[in-house]
Amino acid sequence: MRHKTDILDVAARKLAPYMFVFGLYLVTYGDLSPGGGFQGGVVIASGIILLAIAKSVDAVEELIPLRRFAVAETTTFGLLLAVGIGGVVAGAGFLADFVGRGAIGPLPAARFVYALNILIGAKVAAGASLICMHLFGDER
Amino acid sequence: MKRAVEIAAAAVVAVFLILALAGDHPTESPIREYIVAHGVDDTGAVNLVTSIYLGYRAFDTLGETIVLLIAVSGVMFLVKRSKPPTDRDVDQ
Numbered sequence: 001m002r003h004k005t006d007i008l009d010v011a012a013r014k015l016a017p018y019m020f021v022f023g024l025y026l027v028t029y030g031d032l033s034p035g036g037g038f039q040g041g042v043v044i045a046s047g048i049i050l051l052a053i054a055k056s057v058d059a060v061e062e063l064i065p066l067r068r069f070a071v072a073e074t075t076t077f078g079l080l081l082a083v084g085i086g087g088v089v090a091g092a093g094f095l096a097d098f099v100g101r102g103a104i105g106p107l108p109a110a111r112f113v114y115a116l117n118i119l120i121g122a123k124v125a126a127g128a129s130l131i132c133m134h135l136f137g138d139e140r
Numbered sequence: 141m142k143r144a145v146e147i148a149a150a151a152v153v154a155v156f157l158i159l160a161l162a163g164d165h166p167t168e169s170p171i172r173e174y175i176v177a178h179g180v181d182d183t184g185a186v187n188l189v190t191s192i193y194l195g196y197r198a199f200d201t202l203g204e205t206i207v208l209l210i211a212v213s214g215v216m217f218l219v220k221r222s223k224p225p226t227d228r229d230v231d232q
Contacts, residue, residue: 030187030190031184031185031186031187031190031191031194032185032186032187033186033187034187034189035187036187036189036190036193036194037194038204070212070216073209073212074209077205077206077209080202080205081202084198084202094199095198095199095202096198097183097184097195101184109184110183110184110185110186111184112183112184112194113183113184113185113190113191113194113195116194116198116201117190117194120201120205123205123208123209124205124208127208127209127211127212128208130212130215130216131211131212131215134215134216134219135215135219137219
């Protein structure tokens with residue numbers, strides 16, 4: 001594992017968790033405030049990419065194997081399709097809201113939009129970081 | 141002389157941008173009024189942008205995720221081919 005500088009190392013390792021938390025906030029509050037699955041997923045991915053640039057792709061791979069990103073990418077896509085087909089089965093139409101609306105409270109009221117946001121957030125986070133880590137992979 | 145042409149071009153662009161931003165959006169469209177009036181009730185999402193791309197146009201969003209999936213597949217295919225195999229690749 002190549003060591004760059006202490007400043008880069010420490011700053012990246014201290015900053016990345018906050019980027020993950022902010023990305024999760026954007027994903028989970030996407031139905032209420034600006035943000036959403038795509039944007040939050042990219043913020044999470046940029047945290048992973050920051051670690052990959054500042055430390056190395058190998059360091060990230062020790063944390064989470066690259067293979068697991070690929071599995072997450074394809075699994076969430078399958079789940080998205082399953083949610084869409086679930087709408088057809090429930091008689092509402094492809095990707096139509098079939099779970100209904102919850103009451104205003106601690107749980108999100110727009111359950112369907114919330115679920116889609118989380119699936120898309122996981123998919124974009126896995127996909128965007130996978131692309132970058134494969135492109136950085138030649139460095140190692 | 142060159143500098144003057146550059147400044148003139150930048151000024152023209154600035155005028156167009158300011159005109160585009162000034163006041164209301166000039167295009168009246170019934171769909172915009174419909175979404176502003178009914179978006180929150182139809183989808184439950186308070187954020188209207190989300191109510192459009194996951195409520196009214198979820199199919200479009202599915203297409204975007206397919207684009208990302210294909211991009212990932214393409215990068216993995218191309219990068220794997222251009223790189224000499226390492227021990228890690230053999231392990232997998």
